[in-house]
Amino acid sequence: MRTAIDNYLKAIFECSFSKRKTTNKQLADYLKVAPPSVNGTIKKLEEKGLVYRRPYGPIMLSDVGLQQTLKLIRHFRLCESWLVYDFDLPLQLVPRQAWLISDFDNPQIINQLNNYLNYPKFSPFGGAIQDSNLMTNDGSQPLINFNRGQRVRINSYLESENMINVLQTMNLDLKQTLTIISYNPHKQMLKAKREDSHVLNISEEIAKCVYVSTLDS
Incomplete structure (x- = not known):
């Protein structure tokens, strides 16, 4: 089951793409939650060493947080590719379903899915999958x-x-x-x-x- 930490790491990653930082307001808008709720969860992420936050400033993933998030995003995008490849789902439904089913951590599953899909380089929505550098900054x-x-x-x-x-x-x-x-x-x-x-x-x-x-x- 997806945790609040998973959801927030994904949100921070997506809201900070191309600029490596985001704000409390951007996260609240993205997650459709009240700003005080964001503050509480970000504080927990800080305590775990997953994010940095300057007083009244931007929120950024730490090195540890980024590595954990890249793993989440890679599995998520791999499942997006699988759902588009094998299922006749409307495209609008793919991201949510992919996020729910990508909550696994077994290397054998990941390797077999990659082999089955011939190691896709990009998700159906253009996000890089295999290259960590492109995942964080592809020049876009x-x-x-x-x-x-x-x-x-x-x-x-x-x-x-x-x-x-x-x-x-x-x-x-x-x-x-x-x-x-x-x-x-x-x-x-x-x-x-x-x-x-x-x-x-x-x-x-x-x-x-x-x-x-x-x-x-």
């Missing part, structure tokens, strides 16, 4: 970081049910190219163009969780 940046006129390619995205629904509605998937048109900070909206010239209005919240790399030299 959030879509929201790019400026007008820049061309980018989608490498991965946060695999929440809402994200999957939004991207499917926009007909966006991995490896697709976008050209940034504009960003309106007041409306918190980014405008981008697909390769077929269709213009998309992407909320700031979504644009922060789509990870891309530039195609400009």
Whole structure:
């Protein structure tokens, strides 16, 4: 059974991707819990040596916490790949089910699953599986970081049910190219163009969780 510590380590990892740190508010929003609840659990993680937290500052995984989290994430993404490969599940259901069933620690199971799937390098949502360096930093940046006129390619995205629904509605998937048109900070909206010239209005919240790399030299 997944523990609160597992859930928080995963949340910290996903909220801090590409910047290696996150905040109490980001975790509360991600986990859909009250900030005081986050404070209590983070304190327990600090006591176990799994995270660092500066007073009123960012929350970061310690070296020990990162290694433990990479193991959790690797098993999780491997199970995502398995569910997509072998089951006819709607994509929106895959992350939650993969997280629940990946709560194992038997090397034989991991090796056999890797062999069965031919050692997949990436999850169905673009996250690296086998390479620890790519898992923590593959060179991608959030879509929201790019400026007008820049061309980018989608490498991965946060695999929440809402994200999957939004991207499917926009007909966006991995490896697709976008050209940034504009960003309106007041409306918190980014405008981008697909390769077929269709213009998309992407909320700031979504644009922060789509990870891309530039195609400009």
